[in-house]
Amino acid sequence: MATMMKAAIFVEPGRIEIDDKPIPEIGPNDALMRVTTTTICGTDVHILKGEYPVERGLTIGHEPVGVIEKLGANVKGYQEGQRVIAGAICPSFTSYACQDDCCSQDGGHHSHGYKPMGGWRFGNTIDGAQAEYLLVPDAQANLSPVPDGLTDEQVLMCPDIMSTGFAGAEKAGIKIGDTVVVFAQGPIGLCATAGARLRGAGMIIAVDGVDERLAMAKQMGADVALDFRKVDVVEEILKLTGGRGVDSAIEALGLQQTFESALRVLKPGGTLSSLGVYSEDLTIPLGAFCAGLGDHKIITSLCPGGKERMRRLMSIIAAGRIDLGPMVTHRYALENIVEAYDLFSHQRDGVLKVALEVS
Secondary structure, eight states: OOOEEEEEEETTTTTEEEEEOOOOOTTTTTEEEEEEEOOOHHHHOOOHHHHOOOOOOOBOOOOOOEEEEOOOTTSSSOOOOOOEOOOOOOOOOHHHHTTTTOOBBBOSTTTTOOOOTTTTTTTBBBSSSSSSSEEEEHHHEEEEEOTTTTOOHHTTTIIIIHHHHHHHHHTTTTTTTTTTEEOSHHHHHHHHHHHHHHTTOOOEEEESSSSHHHHHHHHOOOEEETTTSSSSSHHHHHHHTTSSSSEEEEOSOOOOOHHHHHHEEEEEEEEEEEEOOOOOOOOOOOTTTTTGGGGOEEEEEEOOOOOOHHHHHHHHTTSSSSOOOGGGGEEEEEEHHHHHHHHHHTTTTTTOOEEOOOO
């Protein structure tokens, strides 16, 4: 077996490049995955721009689809050559945080076991998935077999954006017949829209300013698509709800403007489910917050991981409940990843998700 592999590494802010790195050596609780397909996430763009700090030389990426190349001695129930995915968030499931049902926050190597975003290891604290090979830690807990008949592209959204978008809908507490608005229809917002439909929302309102994304939102289950370039979105949503406001608002962009709009359209007692990655301080407008007396709930989510979460997501796809394949708008080979980053980071040519074909 070769000892070196191609990987996309963070060089400095503004530069992610392909370079040679040693193929990882695995420990007894790990697995080595030969990556067949991966993708680029908005968080990777934050890293590229220097907005989220990582170590120089780190391999980027956290959305792997591949084949088990090698198993650690303690990893049971899997076979080399088996097709698998691993969640973008890969908790140990042994920590205090995990046993307190905060698996995504598992990562503190101290007595209490909590660390903000601690379960996010790929492309953050360890080498990530935009490479020919990937070390999967705590593989027993994090490898999930791909059902027969599903292609790489069909399950490519499961490790991150499907899990994250669905978490936004789940944390929103959507009940059958609820009215839900999803601000921003990028990949995660589109998955939140699809999740709201699966949760039984009665009316789903999608907000964006890109025609292709508004059209895709309809495909994913939105009943109403509002273009913020053409209408006052807050006014329109209040009109659609007879002045009552929505039961749940999902914010999937990470800007003050969208967060504030989500709060302004909430009914008293409604839930704001925040999925955006914010890069500046937020302020809460007094009127929309009802001076703190509106019985509002504001809740955040970090992508749930683990093999059971991945199994459930893939079962929805296998059952034909949802098809996220249309979200793959562009395909590149791994060696052309710099070009793919340029396209994705500048949001050209109607790009939603890029499939990076590795092997």
